[in-house]
Amino acid sequence: MAIDTLQLDMDRQEILSRVRMRSLFTIAVPLLILMYFAYTWFAFDVPSLIERAQPSRAVLLATDAVAYKVHVTKDIRRGGIEVAVEGERNGTYEEGQYPDWVDISGDDGFVDLGEGYSVEIIGQTMRFSVPGYGVIETTATKKGVSTVLPAGDVPDWLKDDPRKLDARPTLARRVQVTKTKIEVHNYFGGWENFWFTFRSPLQDMSTGELWTLATSSERLDPDQSNVAFIFHEFLSNPDWQHGEVFKALFETIMMAVLGTLIAAFVGLPLAFLAAKNFTPSLFLRFGVRRVFDFLRGIDMLIWSLIFIRAFGLGPLTGSLAIAFTDTGTLGKLFSEALENIDQKQVEGVRSTGANQLQRYRYAVIPQILPVFVSQVLYYLESNTRSATVIGALGAGGIGLMLVETMRTSRDWENTSYIISLTIVVVILMDQASSWLRRKLIEG
Amino acid sequence: MAVAALEREILAMRSRRQLYSMIGLLLVIAVLVSGYSKANSMNSGSFIDGLSKFFDYPSAIVLEAWAAGPKLIALIWHFLPFMLETLNIAAVATLIGGAIAMALAMASTRNVDSYGPLIPVVRRIMDITRAFPELIIALFLIFILGSSPIPAMIAVAFHTSGALGKLFSEVNENIDRKPIEGLSACGASWLQRIRFAVLPQVAPNYLSYFLLRFEINVRASAILGFVGAGGIGAELSRTIGWGQGAGDETAAIFILLFVSIMIIDQTSSYLRGKLVGASQVH
Numbered sequence: 001m002a003i004d005t006l007q008l009d010m011d012r013q014e015i016l017s018r019v020r021m022r023s024l025f026t027i028a029v030p031l032l033i034l035m036y037f038a039y040t041w042f043a044f045d046v047p048s049l050i051e052r053a054q055p056s057r058a059v060l061l062a063t064d065a066v067a068y069k070v071h072v073t074k075d076i077r078r079g080g081i082e083v084a085v086e087g088e089r090n091g092t093y094e095e096g097q098y099p100d101w102v103d104i105s106g107d108d109g110f111v112d113l114g115e116g117y118s119v120e121i122i123g124q125t126m127r128f129s130v131p132g133y134g135v136i137e138t139t140a141t142k143k144g145v146s147t148v149l150p151a152g153d154v155p156d157w158l159k160d161d162p163r164k165l166d167a168r169p170t171l172a173r174r175v176q177v178t179k180t181k182i183e184v185h186n187y188f189g190g191w192e193n194f195w196f197t198f199r200s201p202l203q204d205m206s207t208g209e210l211w212t213l214a215t216s217s218e219r220l221d222p223d224q225s226n227v228a229f230i231f232h233e234f235l236s237n238p239d240w241q242h243g244e245v246f247k248a249l250f251e252t253i254m255m256a257v258l259g260t261l262i263a264a265f266v267g268l269p270l271a272f273l274a275a276k277n278f279t280p281s282l283f284l285r286f287g288v289r290r291v292f293d294f295l296r297g298i299d300m301l302i303w304s305l306i307f308i309r310a311f312g313l314g315p316l317t318g319s320l321a322i323a324f325t326d327t328g329t330l331g332k333l334f335s336e337a338l339e340n341i342d343q344k345q346v347e348g349v350r351s352t353g354a355n356q357l358q359r360y361r362y363a364v365i366p367q368i369l370p371v372f373v374s375q376v377l378y379y380l381e382s383n384t385r386s387a388t389v390i391g392a393l394g395a396g397g398i399g400l401m402l403v404e405t406m407r408t409s410r411d412w413e414n415t416s417y418i419i420s421l422t423i424v425v426v427i428l429m430d431q432a433s434s435w436l437r438r439k440l441i442e443g
Numbered sequence: 444m445a446v447a448a449l450e451r452e453i454l455a456m457r458s459r460r461q462l463y464s465m466i467g468l469l470l471v472i473a474v475l476v477s478g479y480s481k482a483n484s485m486n487s488g489s490f491i492d493g494l495s496k497f498f499d500y501p502s503a504i505v506l507e508a509w510a511a512g513p514k515l516i517a518l519i520w521h522f523l524p525f526m527l528e529t530l531n532i533a534a535v536a537t538l539i540g541g542a543i544a545m546a547l548a549m550a551s552t553r554n555v556d557s558y559g560p561l562i563p564v565v566r567r568i569m570d571i572t573r574a575f576p577e578l579i580i581a582l583f584l585i586f587i588l589g590s591s592p593i594p595a596m597i598a599v600a601f602h603t604s605g606a607l608g609k610l611f612s613e614v615n616e617n618i619d620r621k622p623i624e625g626l627s628a629c630g631a632s633w634l635q636r637i638r639f640a641v642l643p644q645v646a647p648n649y650l651s652y653f654l655l656r657f658e659i660n661v662r663a664s665a666i667l668g669f670v671g672a673g674g675i676g677a678e679l680s681r682t683i684g685w686g687q688g689a690g691d692e693t694a695a696i697f698i699l700l701f702v703s704i705m706i707i708d709q710t711s712s713y714l715r716g717k718l719v720g721a722s723q724v725h
Contacts, residue, residue, distance in 0.1 A: 033538060040535050043528070044592045058587045251485065258478045261471065297705045301666045301676070302697055305683060309500040311493035314486025316479075385576045389663075392578050392670055399578060403670065406582050419579050427574045 063171050063187070064412035072102055072111050072184040074121050076140050081109045081121065087183075101186070111184050113173045119184050126182045130169050138165045138177045145177050245401065245418060249425055251315040252397035255390065256383040256429070258315070259322025264376045267327045271334030272360075278338060289335075295328030304390045318395035322383050330375060337371040338364070370441045377433040384429045388422060398422050504697070507690030518695035522678060526699050528592055529674035532667075533660040536596045540603025540660075541653050547604060548611030555615050555641050556623065556633060569612075572605030581667045595672030599660050607656055614648045615641070647718040654711040661707055665700060675700060 071087035074080070081104050084092040093099070103110040111119040116131040128136040134150030136158070144163045159166040168174040172187035216226065224232070235243035272278045274288040304321035311317045341364060349363040391399025398418065405415045483490050508515055550557050551565040577598040584594030622640035631639070668676020675696060682692040 037535065037538075040531050043531055044535075044596070046593065049588060049591050049593055053588045055587070061583075061586065254478055254482055257474065258482060261475055265475075293705065293708075297701050297708065299662050299665065299700060299704055301662070301669065301679075302700065305679075306497075306500055307493075310497045311490065312487035315482040316486040316490060316493075319478075319482060388576045389578045389666055392582075393666070402579065403582065406586065422576065422579065423574055426576065427570070430570070430574060 059171070061412050065416035066413070067172075067187045067189050068413060069174075069185045069187045070099065072109065072119075072186070074107075074109070074126075074182040076124055076180055076182070079107050081107070111186070113184075113186055117169065117173050119175055121182055124182075126175065126177055128167060128175050130167075133169070136165075136167060136175075138182075140177055140179050140182065142179065144179050147177075240414065240417065245398070245421065248391075248396070248398040248401045249421060252318075252387045252391055252399065252422075253384065253425065253429070254315045255318035255322060255387040255395070255397060256380060258319035259387070260326060260376060260380045260383050262319065262323035263326035263330050263379070264372070266323070267329075267331035268334055268372065270327070270331045271338055274331065274335035275338035277341075277343070289332075292328040292331045292335075295324055296332070297328075298325070300325045300386060300390060301393070304393050304395055308394050313394065313396045313400075315395075315397065318387055318390045318397060321390055321395065322386060326379055326383070330379065333375050334368065334372065337368045341367045373440050374437050377437045381430050381433040384426050388426075398425075504690045504694045508694035511691035511694075515691060515695055515698075518692055519699055522675065522692075522696055522699055525673075525675045525678045526703055529664045529668060529676065530661060530703070532592050532596045532599065532664040532672070532674055533657060536599035536603055536664070537653065537657045537660050539596075540600040541607055541649075541656070543600070543604035544607035544611050545649070547608035548615055549637055549641070551608070552612045552615035554618060554620065555637065566612075569605045569608040572601055573609060574605075575602060577602050577663055577667060578670065581672055582670060585671050590671045590673060590677075592673045595664055595667040595674070598667065598672075599663055602663075603656055603660060607652060610652045611645070611649060614645050614652075618644045651715040651718045654715055658704075658707050658711050661704060 068086060071082075071084050073082050073084070073087065075082070082092060083098050083102055083104075098104060101112045101114070103112075107123065109121045111121075113119065116129070118129050120127040120129075124141075125137065125139045128138075130136065133155065136147065136149055138145050138147045145161075145165050147160050147165050149158075149160065154160060155169075157168050163178065165175070165177040167176075174185040174187075176183045176185075235246070270288055270292070274285055274292065276285065279285045279288075300321055303324045304318065307317045307321050311320070345367065346359055346363040349359050354362065387397060388399040388402070391397035391401075392403045394400065398421075402415065402418050402422070405418060479490075511518070547565055547569055549555060551562050551569065553559070553562065557565075577595075580598035580601055581594050584597055585591075588594055618641060622644070623636050626636045626640045664672070664674060665676045665679075668674035668678075669680045671677065679693065679696045679700075682689040682696065
């Protein structure tokens with residue numbers, strides 16, 4: 001058996017110097033990256049960011065996102081105590097139907113916050129007993145509040161100010177007193193009134209009861225069938241605004257679908273003009289390619305800003321912004337695919353006497369169809385994400401809704417609801433497009 | 444005869460196929476037409492009205508920029524540090540995201556001997572990080588950390604780790620296993636096999652995807668700036684908010700954005716062509 005002997009076509013010196021270069025490279029590159037990180041650490045001003053960060057907000061956000069609170073509010077000017085979910089008008093409990101941890105008699109009340117925590121409201125005075133600390137007694141006066149605290153150090157969950165008292169001994173219990181009102185917050189897990197609003201006749205029904213109601217012929221509302229009534233009650237829930245959220249989601253998906261389809265069908269014919277083997281004219285080819293570069297280079301951000309100015313808010317604006325940017329991207333991709341096709345099939349079809357249109361239809365299109373379909377689906381999926389971002393810039397849809405609920409930071413459970421729906425939609429689009437891609441290309 | 448039957452079958456298949464294509468095409472057209480009219484009615488301004496106004500804004504900006512004359516150069520110079528900040532956000536995010544993506548990819552491909560039970564878990568993790576739109580994480584972190592480039596950086600890095608991780612693991616799936624087997628025959632550990640058998644094979648493709656992602660991330664960071672994450676986007680949102688009179692500044696930012704995106708785009712496609720050969724560039 002013959003043994004191959006290795007014949008080197010480089011001398012020893014050259015090999016050694018190459019190895020040295022390489023080892024230098026493997027040390028220098030990570031070092032450069034580290035130096036770059038050190039530079040950005042200060043360029044981004046991380047130290048002061050860490051100082052300014054408010055981790056308490058994160059905790060607050062996390063609890064608020066999965067919990068709701070019930071407000072017990074005493075209005076000092078008008079008198080009377082109200083119990084309401086999230087302090088909202090349409091979440092107010094009727095008199096005599098208060099939850100069992102609230103005891104109200106006229107202008108006075110007693111709130112049992114559990115585990116020994118309790119609040120007593122007598123006239124303009126609030127007595128908050130905290131186990132392990134003592135009783136905080138605060139009276140609302142004309143000028144502000146006057147507080148009597150137990151002896152000892154003031155704990156950091158307590159903010160005693162002449163204008164406002166704010167005590168939150170645990171995450172789930174909070175008392176605030178100002179000169180106009182005494183407010184007690186009691187937190188509970190879950191999303192309250194998610195399906196139906198407080199006043200809705202369907203509020204306390206279980207799924208089974210709803211099903212029987214939906215199938216029964218006795219109408220709750222004489223104007224519409226029970227099923228329609230249930231849907232209406234659900235979609236028009238004022239706390240969660242399901243109808244609005246679904247509409248916004250639909251707008252976002254529409255932006256992505258319309259934008260991508262327009263881009264694909266405008267980009268394909270243009271791609272023929274930009275491909276070397278279909279357009280002999282250098283001038284035309286160069287022009288179309290620069291158009292692609294221009295559309296791509298302007299970027300979706302700038303396009304959406306221009307379109308928002310021209311067309312106002314709405315899905316049309318977003319889809320046009322996506323269409324303009326992606327006409328450039330897809331056009332470039334298609335023209336590259338066209339330049340790489342196999343010329344033999346074109347010749348074969350030509351030999352049968354086919355005219356130009358027939359050659360395109362039977363020899364070219366089948367070759368680039370897989371690239372076309374897979375790229376369009378890929379961009380459709382990524383544009384679903386882009387559409388949420390464009391929405392946030394002002395085009396509307398779920399992105400704008402998200403920014404609005406976050407800016408008002410009123411109810412974080414609404415925000416987390418919108419976020420989870422958005423992510424579900426993005427994942428679904430992702431799965432659907434990869435499923436379609438597999439189906440269309442492989443079988 | 445058998446041939447006639449075969450021909451009939453082929454004809455039947457062809458007509459069925461044509462029917463499917465027709466249905467598909469009609470469906471797409473229906474979506475386009477109904478979607479367009481629906482979108483048009485939902486929009487606050489209509490398409491036809493908007494079309495006449497389409498050039499108003501760009502031309503106003505161009506006119507103001509023209510009027511500014513040489514001052515425009517000074518303005519571009521003034522906004523350069525902000526563009527640099529956006530580029531920094533994108534670069535750091537791509538580096539960090541890319542590093543995480545590499546770890547995820549190495550842990551999720553059977554072809555490079557990843558630990559079996561971990562593979563589906565890591566894949567789902569990548570799916571989830573990929574699905575999160577950058578906007579959501581950025582807004583969330585801006586709420587906690589305040590307006591700063593860091594939230595945008597983390598948001599972009601998070602998304603990048605999933606997106607690149609998937610592409611990297613696809614590259615891993617197509618490598619030649621012989622070097623790995625050779626090394627394991629010498630008793631190399633898993634890390635040594637990755638370092639000396641896998642990385643040299645995948646490095647060009649990884650770098651190419653990395654550059655592509657950097658390009659995408661520059662655009663994303665500019666947009667995130669607009670919702671409060673600093674950089675050129677924040678400046679743009681400020682000058683646009685002023686409306687009339689700040690057109691020259693807006694123009695300066697537009698030019699800066701356009702030119703830098705073009706430069707990065709061209710450089711990266713040139714480099715990627717060098718790395719993996721022109722035919723494979725996406």
